[in-house]
Amino acid sequence: KQEVTQIPAALSVPEGENLVLNCSFTDSAIYNLQWFRQDPGKGLTSLLLIQSSQREQTSGRLNASLDKSSGRSTLYIAASQPGDSATYLCAKTQGGSEKLVFGKGTKLTVNP
Amino acid sequence: GAGVSQSPSNKVTEKGKDVELRCDPISGHTALYWYRQSLGQGLEFLIYFQGNSAPDKSGLPSDRFSAERTGGSVSTLTIQRTQQEDSAVYLCASSFMWRNQPQHFGDGTRLSIL
Numbered sequence: 588k589q590e591v592t593q594i595p596a597a598l599s600v601p602e603g604e605n606l607v608l609n610c611s612f613t614d615s616a617i618y619n620l621q622w623f624r625q626d627p628g629k630g631l632t633s634l635l636l637i638q639s640s641q642r643e644q645t646s647g648r649l650n651a652s653l654d655k656s657s658g659r660s661t662l663y664i665a666a667s668q669p670g671d672s673a674t675y676l677c678a679k680t681q682g683g684s685e686k687l688v689f690g691k692g693t694k695l696t697v698n699p
Numbered sequence: 700g701a702g703v704s705q706s707p708s709n710k711v712t713e714k715g716k717d718v719e720l721r722c723d724p725i726s727g728h729t730a731l732y733w734y735r736q737s738l739g740q741g742l743e744f745l746i747y748f749q750g751n752s753a754p755d756k757s758g759l760p761s762d763r764f765s766a767e768r769t770g771g772s773v774s775t776l777t778i779q780r781t782q783q784e785d786s787a788v789y790l791c792a793s794s795f796m797w798r799n800q801p802q803h804f805g806d807g808t809r810l811s812i813l
Contacts, residue, residue: 619799628806631790638799685730685732685794686732686744686747687732687744688744690741
């Protein structure tokens, strides 16, 4: 069973466009939600972490939101750049455990 | 270095051999995690160490897999009698022990079983 779902699996946009990546989860007993980016052949880089008591977090051109009632999180990227091209993964933890449960990611390509 | 360090970066071995993968966490991080990333399954949790507590081994796929953490720092993941389905990227992460701390990942070990 897929507890964390990311749609679409791939997204291609022109440079400068604002975009939203989606993450949905089946269990509302979420503790926190973390967004990562992964470049080819590399590990994961932590972007933002939203605690269950929070609704959003911002870092530079990135804004992540969390809606527990609907089981959704979004990652908003403003004024996209070719350097933003990567796979973006969301992951949740649930109460009582620190282990992350990951979605399969959205591969983003920003075209110059 | 400032980040999580994993070695080797690549490992190719024959089916049936044992392998050891190493993870050196960020200094001061008392929590350490192992995950596996494969094409069909995505990223899966394997095992989690937190301070002196008993590790959470609930993600280990079989008894061929084991891990230890010596001195609360470096960790070794061991796979015995490797099988082709063990081929994957093995990622290590670490974090501070308090709740709501982000996990920081190494670049992983790419394991290929021939």
